[in-house]
Amino acid sequence: MDTNNNKPVKKMMLILSKATIDNVYACFILANGARMEGIESEIFFTFFGLEAINKEKLDHLHVATVGNPAMHMPTMLGGLPGMEALATKMMKNEMEKLDIPPIDEFLEILSASGTKLWACKLAMDMFHLGKESLIDDLDGVLTVGDFYKRAEGEGTHLLFI
Amino acid sequence: MEKTYAEVSVSVNEEGYLTDLSQWTKEVGNEIAKEEGIEMTDKHWEVINYLQEQYRNEVPLNIRKVGKSGVVSIKEFYALFPNGPLKISSRISGIPKPISCI
Numbered sequence: 001m002d003t004n005n006n007k008p009v010k011k012m013m014l015i016l017s018k019a020t021i022d023n024v025y026a027c028f029i030l031a032n033g034a035r036m037e038g039i040e041s042e043i044f045f046t047f048f049g050l051e052a053i054n055k056e057k058l059d060h061l062h063v064a065t066v067g068n069p070a071m072h073m074p075t076m077l078g079g080l081p082g083m084e085a086l087a088t089k090m091m092k093n094e095m096e097k098l099d100i101p102p103i104d105e106f107l108e109i110l111s112a113s114g115t116k117l118w119a120c121k122l123a124m125d126m127f128h129l130g131k132e133s134l135i136d137d138l139d140g141v142l143t144v145g146d147f148y149k150r151a152e153g154e155g156t157h158l159l160f161i
Numbered sequence: 162m163e164k165t166y167a168e169v170s171v172s173v174n175e176e177g178y179l180t181d182l183s184q185w186t187k188e189v190g191n192e193i194a195k196e197e198g199i200e201m202t203d204k205h206w207e208v209i210n211y212l213q214e215q216y217r218n219e220v221p222l223n224i225r226k227v228g229k230s231g232v233v234s235i236k237e238f239y240a241l242f243p244n245g246p247l248k249i250s251s252r253i254s255g256i257p258k259p260i261s262c263i
Contacts (some may be wrong), residue, residue: 012179029262029263032224032263035239036224036246036247036248037245037248038243038245038248057185097224097263098263099221099223099225099261100263101225101263105225109224109225109228109235110237111238112228112234112235112239113235113236114239139245150218
């Protein structure tokens with residue numbers, strides 16, 4: 001492998017800034033997939049991404065039916081009451097069929113796999129969130145500077161979601 | 162591709178996974194484990210037996226299933242086979258590399 005100068009990926013630093021289900025799952029699957037390949041992974045939950053580790057919110061995340069062209073649904077229709085819940089329920093059913101765990105279980109799997117889970121300090125202050133609102137598996141609260149510090153070393157990649 | 166482990170000739174693919182589980186013996190598994198830098202214990206073999214059983218029953222494997230198996234927790238699984246638990250344990254088990262993203 002070294003003969004053709006390939007530099008292996010050693011660590012994935014993922015930044016999750018959104019809490020629509022598709023974004024959260026993309027982030028979790030990438031973090032878990034890294035660990036499964038023997039690559040380190042860490043997630044920095046910032047802005048709306050904090051909802052994914054907020055104990056009271058994480059079971060109620062939705063897919064966006066408005067402003068999401070990939071839903072192939074007229075905006076007016078997507079805005080009807082209950083539409084997001086319905087679309088979310090359908091998506092969750094499909095995911096369960098593929099053995100994709102629900103958010104809470106996925107967080108447990110990530111933590112047990114060695115993925116580090118960090119909350120963004122500034123976003124917590126902005127949303128008036130205390131540590132007690134966040135999951136018990138959280139590894140800590142970081143500033144952006146702390147997060148970059150953790151990204152040091154060869155083979156680290158950062159990904160913003 | 163043919164490869165010899167513990168004086169047994171087995172067929173493997175380009176990634177080193179056995180292509181025929183019936184050629185597998187515990188000694189073959191042990192030699193593959195050595196290549197992966199793993200010293201096998203009873204607990205390791207327990208996981209290997211479970212994986213082979215699931216494969217024979219045509220159950221697709223992923224980390225969630227292993228964690229719920231009652232054989233090993235996810236944390237223990239990573240401790241037994243660091244650097245890619247399902248990939249490495251599957252190779253030692255003589256079963257194909259799992260194709261799940263989970």
